[in-house]
Amino acid sequence: MLKKTTILIFSMLSFVVAFAQQQTQQSEQTQEEQVEVTIKIYRWAFSNKMVIPDMHGSGGRTQTVKVDQGDIDLHYKVGSDYKPLRINSGTMAPAFVYKGPRTMVFYNKVKSVSLDGEEAKEEFTYEEVAKMVIPLNVEQIFALMFKMGKKVRFYPMNVSPKQLPKERIAVLNMTSTNAAILVGGDARVLRPGSNAIYKPKSKKETSVKLQIARRIKNKWVPVYNNNISTPKDQRCVILLFDPYNKKTPRFSVQLLTL
Numbered sequence: 001m002l003k004k005t006t007i008l009i010f011s012m013l014s015f016v017v018a019f020a021q022q023q024t025q026q027s028e029q030t031q032e033e034q035v036e037v038t039i040k041i042y043r044w045a046f047s048n049k050m051v052i053p054d055m056h057g058s059g060g061r062t063q064t065v066k067v068d069q070g071d072i073d074l075h076y077k078v079g080s081d082y083k084p085l086r087i088n089s090g091t092m093a094p095a096f097v098y099k100g101p102r103t104m105v106f107y108n109k110v111k112s113v114s115l116d117g118e119e120a121k122e123e124f125t126y127e128e129v130a131k132m133v134i135p136l137n138v139e140q141i142f143a144l145m146f147k148m149g150k151k152v153r154f155y156p157m158n159v160s161p162k163q164l165p166k167e168r169i170a171v172l173n174m175t176s177t178n179a180a181i182l183v184g185g186d187a188r189v190l191r192p193g194s195n196a197i198y199k200p201k202s203k204k205e206t207s208v209k210l211q212i213a214r215r216i217k218n219k220w221v222p223v224y225n226n227n228i229s230t231p232k233d234q235r236c237v238i239l240l241f242d243p244y245n246k247k248t249p250r251f252s253v254q255l256l257t258l
Contacts, residue, residue, distance in 0.1 A: 036099040038140040040258055041154070043147065044239070045090030051176045051242050052146060052153075053193035065148045072147055073109040075126060082107060082126055087145065092256065098134070106130040106152060132156055138163075142237055142258060144172060157195045159235065159258060169208065169230065170197045170237045175251060179240060180220055182211040190240075206230060212240070212251055223249045231257055 051064050075082040078100055085106070087093045098104060107126035114121050130152035132143060139160040146153045157172060164170050173179050173190035180189050184200020200208045212224035230236050234257040241252040 033102045033136060034100065035102050035134045035136070036097065037134055037138055038095050039098050039143060040095045040140070040159075041085070041087060041093045041143045041145050042239075042256055043087040043089055043091060043093075043145045044241075052174055053176065065146060072129070072150075072152065074129070074152065075107045075109055076104060077107070082109070084109075089147070095140075102134050102136065104132045104134055106132070106154075108150065130154060142170070144174065144239065155193065159237070161235075164197055164235050164258075166233055166235055168197050168199050168235070170195060170235075171240060172237065173240050175214075175240055175242045177214055179251070180213040181240070182209070183238075184208050206232060210238070210253070212253075214249055214251070216249060221249060224251055224253060226253075228253075228255055230255075234258070 046065070049064050049066055071086075071088070074085040074087070076085055076098065077083075078098075085093065085096075106129055108129045110125050110127055112123050112125065114123055127150075129150060132154040133156070135141060135156065135158050138158045139162075140158075141156045142159040143154045143156040155172065155174070157170065158164075159170060169183055171181055171183065171190065172195040173181070173192060176192055178189055178191055180187065181196075183198040186198045186200055188196050188198075190196055207227045207229045210224065210226055210228045211222065213220040213222045215221075228238070237256045237258060239254045239256065241254075243250050243252060
């Protein structure tokens with residue numbers, strides 16, 4: 001009898017703990033900060049395997065992603081409505097305003113066909129494919145998007161006009177190693193997945209010197225040295241990636257304007 005009573009007490013305690021955890025999670029979701037921000041998303045295009053930082057729960061490790069193939073019918077939720085977000089590979093989506101929970105959830109719209117008597121009926125469901133945490137107290141963010149099979153990954157950074165005015169350049173290190181980056185006369189070391197904003201030029205200049213070095217056998221080895229053309233009256237973002245050819249240490253560089 002004592003044994004049965006003890007088991008019953010433990011069962012009741014387990015139920016109470018589980019219920020309390022569920023209530024806490026629901027409360028946290030309800031109380032999550034609300035944000036209103038302008039978002040610009042660029043979908044990176046790659047034609048073979050490449051390595052990107054995995055900063056979303058793997059302790060800063062890197063992972064290999066395969067070829068970006070096919071479209072994805074992305075949607076995000078505003079209230080009870082799903083809004084479409086279509087981005088072709090290698091393009092920038094038009095800026096849009098998001099207002100909602102800080103954790104922005106993206107869904108893939110899936111179509112299925114069911115039989116209603118003798119008639120075929122189309123039905124749509126929404127499957128969660130990604131989440132993006134919006135930085136607090138920002139006006140505008142730029143997010144780099146990777147499509148990996150049925151999943152999607154975003155790397156957001158603050159590009160609000162006060163943070164990134166027209167005379168500055170943002171650099172996002174998407175390589176698998178630390179990179180020493182000199183933009184104009186400003187030199188910094190960026191970890192994988194990190195970013196920095198440089199002030200290398202005046203408004204009259206249309207190009208800037210970009211030099212990059214990577215750590216090879218405990219030595220900094222120059223892997224990139226070039227002048228980057230910067231369009232007048234534009235805010236710029238430089239994306240830095242590992243080389244397609246593993247035999248060369250040279251990085252791949254792409255310049256975007258916001």
